[in-house]
Amino acid sequence: MTAVRDAVDLSNYNTFGIREHADHLIEVETLSQLLDALALAERKRWPVTVLGGGSNIVLAGPVRGLTICMRSRGRRVLSRADESVLIEAAAGENWHRLTMWALDHGLSGLENLSLIPGTVGASPVQNIGAYGVELADLFDSLDAYDRDTAQVLRFDRQACEFAYRDSVFKRHPGRFIILCVRLRLLRTPQLRVDYEPLRTAWHETGLARADARVVAELVCRIRRAKLPDPTRIGNAGSFFKNPVVASDVAQTLLAANPAMPCYPQQTGSVKLAAGWLIDQAGWRGLRRGAVGVNPDQALVLVNHGGARGEEVMALAEDIRADVVRRFGVELEMEPQLLGLPITH
Known part of the structure; x- marks a missing residue:
């Protein structure tokens, strides 16, 4: 069995860069190692948390019990x-x-x-x-x-x-x-380039023939322009899901906000752009202590250095409440919340 480490700093195990610790942590590469780790947790009566790349989590406090990091390859x-x-x-x-x-x-x-x-x-x-x-x-x-x-x-x-x-x-x-x-x-590409801003970027290439690698390069370019590199500034990518509302709700919002992006769904509902709603509410680029809203994409919350999970969640809740007040639309958090906040 691979070594279990105690009191592990999780700063490098989450892309938000939030400094919390795991009581115990083990990295596993095989099913056998995973089963051994789970058996250990059961003997010790430790709760278990499983981590991948840590790119879609917010640490609200220390992670109790055993944290298992999946490191299998192939x-x-x-x-x-x-x-x-x-x-x-x-x-x-x-x-x-x-x-x-x-x-x-x-x-x-x-x-x-x-x-x-x-x-x-x-x-x-x-x-x-x-x-x-x-x-x-x-x-x-x-x-x-x-x-x-x-x-x-x-x-x-x-x-x-x-x-x-x-x-x-x-x-x-x-x-x-x-x-x-x-x-x-x-084997034969069936490219999907009808989603803005990818459609615009594709048209600008002037290419008529399908090329999957070009689409991948365009997607990377768009993402790098809009989403901050977590190795430079901590973040969990898109913090809120794009809300899906009934068509009549979307029509009412469009009447008051003609520029609002809308994406009709096959079910008859309409997907809205959470980033646009947050931007229109005036949150883009705002900084509150160690946390803030990315100036290039309002859908992303960032850690300017030393942010705690409770600070991230407080900002997220204020944004959510403001969007509800202004537009009547509920935003749902996309990252998973991990760790138990310390109570005093």
């Missing part, structure tokens, strides 16, 4: 068909490196999801998405360890219960530990 092609290829990646693989690996192998589908931080194992939990594409669109199956039954289970798309930034894994935190993910990618 990418491979499982099967090939006339139009598609089935690939598998271990949970600990870096997501962006997987997208680049797929492009290197002539496979399309992941290009719109380029440069999303985090690990492969975390991607189904949030059903990650960007520029009109979600993980669910490419998903085949995954293997996960069920802590309730002590079994490795295979989940198909239906079993994952994917929704907008949601899944069965998010609704049952701590129960399932994802081990590997399988995706169905395409």
Whole structure:
């Protein structure tokens, strides 16, 4: 069994750079090591927290018990068909490196999801998405360890219960530990470039022929321009989900705000741009002590240095309440809240 470390500073284990500690921490690379770690936690009666890349979390306080960091590696092609290829990646693989690996192998589908931080194992939990594409669109199956039954289970798309930034894994935190993910990618690109600002960037290239690698490069360029690099300033990416409202609500808002971006959904509802709502409410670029709102993208909260989780959450709550007051629209936090705040 790999070594268990005590009182571990988690600053480098979360992209927000929040300085909290884990009571105990272990990094695992195999299923056997994971089972040993879980057995240890059970003997010690420690609660268990599983971390991937730490890119979608906010630490509200110390993380009690045992923190397990998934560090498994491996990418491979499982099967090939006339139009598609089935690939598998271990949970600990870096997501962006997987997208680049797929492009290197002539496979399309992941290009719109380029440069999303985090690990492969975390991607189904949030059903990650960007520029009109979600993980669910490419998903085949995954293997996960069920802590309730002590079994490795295979989940198909239906079993994952994917929704907008949601899944069965998010609704049952701590129960399932994802081990590997399988995706169905395409040999011939079917590019999705109809989502602003990707559409504008694509038209500016002047290219008429589909090219998945160019789309990936455009996505990376857009993301780098709008989203701060967490190695330079701590952040968890998009902090709020884009709210989905009824069509009549959207029409009322549009009447008062003609420039408001709206994205009609197949269900008849309308997705709004959370970043636009926050920007219009005057929060973009605001700084409050160690925390603030990114000046280039109001959807991102940032750590200017030394921020605590409670400061991040206080700012987020004030933004949420203000958007409700101004627009009557509820914003929902996207990152997962971890750690127990210290009470005095």
